[in-house]
Amino acid sequence: MQINLRGTTALPPRLDALLAGMRVTERQQLVALGAAASCAADEHRLARWITGVYNARWLRLAMCLDCETVEVRDVTRELIPTVSPSVNSPDELLGWYSGSRVNGRTHL
Numbered sequence: 177m178q179i180n181l182r183g184t185t186a187l188p189p190r191l192d193a194l195l196a197g198m199r200v201t202e203r204q205q206l207v208a209l210g211a212a213a214s215c216a217a218d219e220h221r222l223a224r225w226i227t228g229v230y231n232a233r234w235l236r237l238a239m240c241l242d243c244e245t246v247e248v249r250d251v252t253r254e255l256i257p258t259v260s261p262s263v264n265s266p267d268e269l270l271g272w273y274s275g276s277r278v279n280g281r282t283h284l
């Protein structure tokens with residue numbers, strides 16, 4: 177299997193688009209409880225949500241249980257160690273999608 181390590185990790189502007197193009201292999205049922213004061217200080221309670229393949233990269237999405245902000249990490253090197261020419265550190269943070277209340281989850 178050929179995996180292009182560079183230039184494939186750009187995220188679509190909306191979470192909907194990312195999920196639509198993702199082959200999901202694992203999904204946890206999460207229930208957001210509503211925004212909490214802690215999120216205002218950028219302290220999200222992130223819970224593992226979705227793992228899957230997007231653009232030949234393994235991504236892991238974690239969602240804040242309070243405000244539904246979604247963190248996207250590239251975990252390709254964690255899940256497939258043979259793909260690891262140590263270009264970047266493993267578990268690479270790719271970006272965030274804001275909570276559902278703010279403009280429909282825009283890529284930050």
Ligand SMILES: [Zn+2]
Nearest residue numbers: 215220240243
């Ligand atoms: Zn939050």
